[in-house]
Amino acid sequence: MGVSNVEVYQAQRIGWLPSGGILKGMEDIVIEDGNANYVGVMDVSPLRMRRLKQKLDALDLALTTNSFEFSLSNRKKEIWIKSCKTLGVIPLIRNPLGSGLASGQYTATNPSGGLASAGSTNKFSFKTLEKFQPLHNVLESVA
Numbered sequence: 757m758g759v760s761n762v763e764v765y766q767a768q769r770i771g772w773l774p775s776g777g778i779l780k781g782m783e784d785i786v787i788e789d790g791n792a793n794y795v796g797v798m799d800v801s802p803l804r805m806r807r808l809k810q811k812l813d814a815l816d817l818a819l820t821t822n823s824f825e826f827s828l829s830n831r832k833k834e835i836w837i838k839s840c841k842t843l844g845v846i847p848l849i850r851n852p853l854g855s856g857l858a859s860g861q862y863t864a865t866n867p868s869g870g871l872a873s874a875g876s877t878n879k880f881s882f883k884t885l886e887k888f889q890p891l892h893n894v895l896e897s898v899a
Contacts, residue, residue: 764821765792796821796848802839809843821846829854829888855879857888860895864888 795812797805800822809819822840826833826849840847853859857880861869864885885892 760790762792764794764796766796766798766821766823794818794820796823798823800824802836805839805845806843809845819843819845821848823848823850825849825851827852827854828858828891857884858891858895860892860899863892 795817797808797819800808805819805822812819822836822845824833824836824847826837826847837847839845856862856869862880862885864882867880867882867885869879
């Protein structure tokens with residue numbers, strides 16, 4: 757990439773409660789080696805994120821991001837966004853359109869997705885698409 761460091765070291769699969777070794781590794785990468793300026797995590801629940809942030813704060817490291825799936829069609833992790841805001845952590849949302857379910861491409865009246873999906877089978881069932889018809893109607897109105 758031609759750069760000496762990256763802004764955020766995004767750690768994944770950090771375990772239930774990261775050991776001192778994992779945290780020391782983060783510190784080494786971020787501070788001592790200078791490979792990154794900040795630490796981020798992936799798929800860390802609000803409780804674990806709070807505990808991890810406390811441990812990183814003790815090492816004088818800032819937890820800056822938490823990357824997780826959240827979409828217009830699956831809002832189950834809305835509390836994760838609130839927790840991030842409370843802790844001063846930036847939520848990095850993955851899959852915001854729910855693999856196309858919330859894009860308006862696949863609808864109850866067009867389950868195949870049209871030309872963009874020519875030749876493929878229906879990605880979502882009619883029953884699933886029917887539940888999202890109000891969202892699809894709003895998307896169509898806005899478009």
